[in-house]
Amino acid sequence: MASKDEIRASHRARRAALTRAGLESAGAGIALHGLAWASDLTKGAPGTFAAYLGVGSEPPTLPLLAALHGAGHRILLPVCEPALALSWVYWTPASEFVRSRYAPIQEPVGERHDTIVMKHAAGIFLPATAVDFSGNRVGQGGGYYDKFLAALTDVIPAGTQESDGGSLPSLPTAAVVYDAEVLPSGSIPAESFDRKVAAALTPGGLLRLQP
Template sequence: MAEHGSGDRSSREPLDGGPAERAKAALRARLLDARRALTPPQRAQAAEKLCGHVLQWARDQRSGPACAYLPIGAEPGSVALLDGLRAAGRPVLLPVVPARPGPLDWAPYRGPGSLGPGPLGLREPTTARLGPDALRTAALVLVPALAADRAGHRLGRGGGYYDRTLGAAAAGTPLLALLHDGELIDDVPVDVHDRPVTGVAMPTPGIVVTGNNARG
């Protein structure tokens, strides 16, 4: 959701200050520096490739809504991806940050005109809120991340919103983290509250399955 500084999804305190959180903080800093170094043409090219991979992958998923997110700054993804999902006949739900720390709310995305200013410097849907349980209706979930590993461990911004949210997804729902090339790494520090993803999408290799479904 903006190149996160003043407008950051992760404005609250870390979930704990243990070794895993300290390791995550150092890894986040390195990954954010690498993202900031990407030029606008590099970001645009990555977004275009990622859009193609995800739209093709989504065609093979069961019918139903896609819970997605609106990228900001150098975050992977694009409005074109959201519009492409809608053009393929798939409803798109976007997150709404709650007033207090807790699971994300969701609301329908109906094109750029359905967006308005939200907290933390983000844009959010202006459509009716559906509540956190709307995630249970999703046929697929696109998740923001700074990195992931092949076990499916995901590094987020540190706000904990998605860790509080993803547990509500129906069993078997694919959870796909969108990454830049090079952000699928050997090992992501893990805490007990962390929620894994089932796959990642990157501009060059495309879709990579993670966790128990990974092969090799």
């Protein structure tokens, strides 16, 4: 079994070869299927979703953010804080972005909220470089989301479910990856601090995983 670092490096190299047209096509598919997932979770009503802004060759999420906003949903984007903590800012198309002090990402400007704001959320779109059908995820390697997902169970404990190799987060989660980055079950090593994800959102559709 390849290590998380090996999987991450391999997929990043593949992403670096993507063309502008490929990125635009991927962004359109992610927006289409991500909006459908959100609408399913809220039964068509407006809701609140945590998401993130994909940069560089990451799966483009700006079209998804715009689609969610256009459908009346509220969107929370992360801000990296010291000690691998995340805070959250409500985003609109008028929001400004600045370079993060702690990670290679763009962050929204605005009032910051801690994890307690997730009590109002219907679901979470997570960054990833790979997922497998066991629900295991390879993130960006920073550790921010591992800590956030662990803290989430203190805020919303009632929804936590135990699976056959790790606990599911308290809210529905979808990791955003390219189609080829959804791997067979057991491809990704799981560690004690990992939290599994319930779905993979790809340009080709939403895939339900089996954690």
